[in-house]
Amino acid sequence: MSDADIHTTLSLAILGLVSLEPRSGYDLKKIFSSTPMGHFSASPGAIYPALRRLEERGFVAGIVERKHVLRPRQKYKITEAGMQSLRATLGRPVTRRDIVWHCEELILRFAFIRDVLGKAKTIEFLEILAARIEEYIPSLRAEMAAQRLHGSATGAYALELGIEKYKITVAWAKRVVRALNKSAGGSSR
Amino acid sequence: MSDADIHTTLSLAILGLVSLEPRSGYDLKKIFSSTPMGHFSASPGAIYPALRRLEERGFVAGIVERKHVLRPRQKYKITEAGMQSLRATLGRPVTRRDIVWHCEELILRFAFIRDVLGKAKTIEFLEILAARIEEYIPSLRAEMAAQRLHGSATGAYALELGIEKYKITVAWAKRVVRALNKSAGGSSR
């Protein structure tokens, strides 16, 4: 249950990708370096240690190819414990804190939620996301109206862009909900 | 000149805020904890060390209030070297790399650019920003068309949101350019 917040953005991305199909460190590297999946570093110094940590926690397991060789290649697959942790993380309620400070991570969660938790949970996620943003927007408008811009001449414009991004996110979420409702099939698991 | 890329997002935010008016660590903490200025941590463990580093580099200088006391309070003001570094950072050309991976930082740069570099440079910044994004969007569409979504069922939707956010950023940039052109005044320095 507190499995939910033990992942960094990178480890969540790795776990999600590995849950879809087994991948090697290099596979992940390629995905991260070829846009636009994540704003992650494709540096081996991040990916391999992260894989190692996931393995130590029992969330992924390496399938060694070509044994008895100095440097074996591995594809990692997700374990049942890893799936549990992923489900817990993706299913965590969307909070205001997420909306304000972890918007990127919310989209990352969305990218995997359908495959891991199924259609109904995906729709629920998007509906709550939209609702939370709609609750939050008025406080941003108030901020702008109050001119609490800390002395920046163009702060209001920056804030305006932020608000607009939230607004299109709401519209997008509602549109995706409609599309999912029309589409066939429940959980893909 | 390689003053330009020595700042983390946090140190850039601090330097920018301090350039507008002298502030204490606690002032910054309040700004970061009261949304929406940045997705920064308001933790003292980040702010005070960052201020210390900026001071060591000679970019800010502390004005000690109430001397001869065990724990003096300080407001930091920006130095000439700090202004130079800020100008270099804000004036750095907008690259594709910035567009793809450091969008948040671009908005942060925008928030301070008018006050530091003046109206003409602000307009230039926004025009280049818009142009770079417009160059980039087609490759995202291609990515979507090519279905290189790494096996995620809803990856295309996530990508779609990304594209829409870029599109409204372009529209916003163009609108702000028009507004700035109408408004009076050049550099505010």
Add this chain to the structure above:
DNA sequence: AATTTCATGTAACCAGTTACATGATTCA
């Protein structure tokens, strides 16, 4: 055989997080 690309790793460094500690000030 040599070069390029695929593929995995490590070590030093650095900045942010969390949690804790403590000094000043204000106000009931």
Add this chain to the structure above:
DNA sequence: TGAATCATGTAACTGGTTACATGAAATT
């Protein structure tokens, strides 16, 4: 005078960055 709040700090930990090193496979 005691409590709350303002304000500054530190120490241990963690994870990402950069730069480097090297092993295997494919290509020429």
